[in-house]
Amino acid sequence: MGKPTGFKEYQRQTASERLPKERLKDWDEFANPIELKVLKQQGARCMDCGIPFCHTGDIMAGMATGCPLHNLIPEWNDLVYHNDWREALDRLHKTNNFPEFTGRVCPAPCEGSCTLGINEPPVAIKTIERNIVDRGFAEDWIQPNPPTERTGKKVAIVGSGPAGLAAAAQLNSAGHLCTVYERSDRIGGLLMYGIPNMKLEKWIVQRRIDLLREEGVEFVTETEIGKDIPAPELMDKFDAVVLSTGATVPNDFFVRTPGRELNGIHFAMEFLHANTKSLLDSELKDGNFISAKDKHVIVIGGGDTGNDCLGTSLRHGCKSLVNFEIVPQSPESRAPNNPWPQWPKVHRVDYGHAEAAAVFDYKSNGQKTLANDPREYAIQTTEFIGDGNGNLKAIKTQQVDWSNPTENAPFSPVPGSEKEWPADLCFMALGFRGPEQTIAEQLGIEVDARSNFKATYGKYATNLEGVFAAGDCRRGQSLIVWAINEGREAARECDRYLMGVTELP
Structure with missing residues (x-):
């Protein structure tokens, strides 16, 4: 590396954030710009x-260890140190189609x-990754790059x-004609409607979609395969099919x-999707969302989705939040029992926890380290x-003891x-069981x-010739980096199926 002693000379530093009470007034991202010198x-x-x-x-102890996209991290860290940002962007895009997404929402x-x-x-x-790609867009280095030749395969x-978009990007780059079907009114899946705007502003998602469209990818919205178009029709109209429906x-x-x-x-x-759609359609003026304003809100389940429910409820102006x-x-x-390089299972304070702590005065239960932490642990x-009158008024709970298991x-x-x-209001953020089964049943x-679509990792081929599966619908609920990884690799295997050989990574 260009600065062998850098790790001894500099302390870790990430972008500062707008104060919680300030950022709760809007739905914008809250990370402040960071100086190039610091980066x-x-x-x-x-x-x-x-x-x-x-x-x-790799997978260790059931969790991702290191980047599933195999990002060339030491290389572009060194290039940033040497102020070679354009080359850093090229190395970043070599393994990751959408670093502007992963640099914001990947854990x-x-x-x-x-x-x-x-x-x-x-x-x-993560901070360096986000700033490499953001500078790439700011400098107009990222431009549409359509294939020079078409194969005629559809x-x-x-x-x-993310899995479907990654597959489309890769297959389109190989010269195939790709049509992406989405049942919602906007393209992006969870990137558009599952992740709140303050974590990933939707113009950022749309910018990449527009690039893919200019490169030749066709997008069809408000069309549910298995309902609006019977799944078997795809087999008649296309040379191959990639299923990336997610685990919904x-x-x-x-x-x-x-x-x-x-x-x-x-x-x-239900809560997050409707909120973002109403925000994009009318800045929440149409009322077509579940409002937490002046409501006592309880979110059951931690993780990113539970935290997103906290941040969204606070921006509505909820009366209380636990x-x-x-x-x-x-x-x-x-x-x-959780050694390096496993994913560290440690206590974290995310944006929603910090915002709730800034708004409400919680009484500590003796377990918490964040003053006014909204979380209650070991509770069922x-x-x-x-x-x-059929409406929720309260929730009854009981503490549980994990040191004393039962039969x-x-x-x-x-x-x-x-x-x-x-x-x-009660929002259940309890994860996902698997994909909907309509397509699997019809095909x-x-x-x-x-209940995931059965396809071996690395091959992605289902039992039906020419049909591949990638992302959460194949592996179960997982991280955005795994979705992009599987979309890219499924594209490689689909290209191999169509052409006999492949040059896709």
Whole structure:
């Protein structure tokens, strides 16, 4: 590396953020610009470590270790240090079609596997990545690059999330004619409607879609395959099909919980999708969304989606806000059974937690490290209580003890810990079970035990010739980097199927 001692000279630094109470007034991204001098120093922190786990993309202990896209991280860190931004952009795009997305919403497993992170704060990889691509757009270095020749082969791609867009970008670059089908009114899948605007502004998504369109990709919206167009018709019209429908069937662990049928209980994506659509359509003036204004809100489930529900509810102006997590609070540093380079399972404070803490005065339960943390840990919902008119009024809970498992559960209820919480709205952020089955049923595609479309990783071919599956619909709910990885690799195998050979990576 260009600065072998950089990791000893500079401390980790990422972009500052607008203060929580200030950014809650709008739906804009809240990261402030960061100086080029600082970014150069951050690139200098990348060590000449010899074995860079940051771009391995392995699975350890069931979690991603390093970047599944195998981004050439040490290379573009060094190029940023040497102020060679154009070359850094080229190296970044070599493995990642959409760094402006991953640089904003990826949880950065690369940083969890950074060698420097063994005993120091890791290199600010995600910050550097975002700034490389943002500068690329600002300098007009990123331009449409349509293929010089067409093969005449036609490919249908079902679903326009990160896996579908990556597959379309790669197959189009190989000269195939790609048509992407999306059942929503806008292209982007979860990038458009599943991630709130303050995390990923939608003009950024649209900018990349416009580039793909200029390169020759065709997009068809408001068309659901299996409903508006029978799935078998795709087999007649196209030479190959790539399924990238995502895992859109939500988990519902409360089907037998008393009061589950009450009004005011919603899956998280119902809330987030409608909010973003209304924001884009009318700046929330049409009222076509679930409003948390002046409501007591409880979010069940942590993770990114639960956190997004917190941030969205706060921007509506909710009256109160609590986040239930059934698991105990994670430790502040790695536990002995969670060694590097595994993803560090440690306590984190995300934007929604910090914003809630700034707005409300929570009483500490003795577990929390963030002052006024909205999260309640090791707690289970036992009953939804109605107001007598079919509406949610409160939620009854009980603390659980994970050190005392029972025959039927990995925890036991704590006697005397029952509590009732006021709740007008409850958002369930409990993950997803798998893809919807209409297409699989119409085409006769085999599914695995989890209802995912069955296709071997690395090959992506289903049991139906010419039909491939990639992303969450194949592997289950996962990270954006895995979706892009699978979209790219499925495109490679689809190209090989169509042409007999392939030059796609």
